[in-house]
Amino acid sequence: MQRMTRIAFLRNSLAVFTAIALAGSAFAYFDESYAQASNEADDPRLDVIYVPTPHEVVKRMLEIAKVGPNDIHYDLGSGDGRIVISAVKDFEAKKGVGIDLDPKRIKEAQDNLAKAGVGDRVTFLNRNIFETDFSEASVISLYLLSTLNLKLRPTLLDMKPGTRIVTQSFAMDNWEPDYKESVEFDATGYKGARTVYLFVVPAKVGGKWAMNAGERNIALDLSQAFQHFKGTATVDGKNTTITDGKLNGANIEFTLEIDGKPLKYEGKVEGNGITGNNWAAKKAS
Ligand SMILES: C[S@@+](CC[C@H](N)C(=O)[O-])C[C@H]1O[C@@H](n2cnc3c(N)ncnc32)[C@H](O)[C@@H]1O
Incomplete structure (x- = not known):
């Protein structure tokens, strides 16, 4: 540019x-x-200015993302490091990484980290978020801009199904949030509220699947839009519509009408297979 x-x-x-x-x-x-x-x-490299997230909002963002001891948390554009430090210190994430392009912010974050006493579980990288691999993250926080969220979106959607992305103030355009909440804060006398959004990376299920449910062989043809999908199922030579198709990470659910009765199926997507209680499916194309 x-x-x-x-x-x-x-x-x-x-x-x-x-x-x-x-x-x-x-x-x-x-x-x-x-x-x-x-x-x-005047710094030509920054895509967005520094504005810190109020501490009450930080806490609620990490609660909404359900950060815990199995998580690796990344804050993309980490500012003074408050979200990463809190994820490890207050929510016991096993690892936290903050990425910020501004060396001043990295210095502040390092100073705050030294005071927090969480040792080497937190790292701050002075890098560009668009040139850094964060694929190991299980939770990502963002306080950027809508345009930057959209620029990151293809990379985020390619992450492991179930990865939680928590943003504040700015959403993801037509990728609707799995959850949102208005969070109030009272920072040094000023009261306000920020909207916090949670997005769970959905498994990819678009395409044809060969499903086996008890005695029946069913051909599914699915078209997916983020965490929602629809399509047709061919059962005993007859076509029926798939309704209420929904993904929560790798967890899948949908309804099929068979012999005039709506039947709900729930399962887990793992690569090219889906396994349910008394049914399974394999990717056909
Ligand atoms: C709005 S602040 C958010 C700070 C922190 N995440 C928080 O919520 O308190 C955005 C941060 O992104 C950083 N930033 C801007 N463009 C960046 C880029 N391309 N790569 C890495 N960091 C960037 C800025 O320096 C700033 O610290």
């Missing part, structure tokens, strides 16, 4: 955050961030 274009883009980012701040009468709260943002507007 040319230098002038980047500066214009950063000004746009600043305008978006300014709009949010003003919309919530948050001027006092964002004052300090504005000062920082103004200084940073």
Whole structure:
């Protein structure tokens, strides 16, 4: 990107955050961030300015993502490191990684990490989020912009099914959240609220499947849009419609009408196979 274009883009980012701040009468709260943002507007590398997530919102984001001891958490654009440090210190994540392109933020995060006493379970990387591999993450937090969330979206959708992505203020366009909540905060006297969104990476199920349910062989043809899918099933030579197709990570459910009765199927997707209680399916194409 040319230098002038980047500066214009950063000004746009600043305008978006300014709009949010003003919309919530948050001027006092964002004052300090504005000062920082103004200084940073000359840094051509940053895709978005620094504005920290209020601590109450950090806590709720990590609760909503159900962070626990089996998790590896990444914050993409980690600022002063507060979300990563809290994931490891307060939610016992086994590993936390923060990535930020601004060396000032990395220095602040390292200082905060030293005070937190969580040792080597947390790392901060001074890198560009669009050039760094974060595929080992089981939980990702984002406080960026809608445009940046969309730029990350194909990479996020290719992550392991069940990976939780928690964002605040900015969503994922037509990938609807699996959960959302307005979270109130009271930061140094200023009261406000932020919307927190949870997205669970769905397994990929689009295409043809050969399903076996008891005595029956059923051909499924599915078309998927994020965590929802629809399609047709051919049962005993007759076509029927698949309804209520839903994925929660690798967990799948749908309803088929067979002999005039709606039958609900639940199972787990593992690679090219789906296993349910008394049924199974294999990818056909
Ligand atoms: C809005 S702040 C969020 C900080 C932190 N995640 C929080 O919620 O408190 C966005 C952060 O992204 C960083 N950033 C901007 N563009 C980046 C990029 N391309 N790669 C890595 N970090 C970036 C900024 O330096 C800033 O610290």
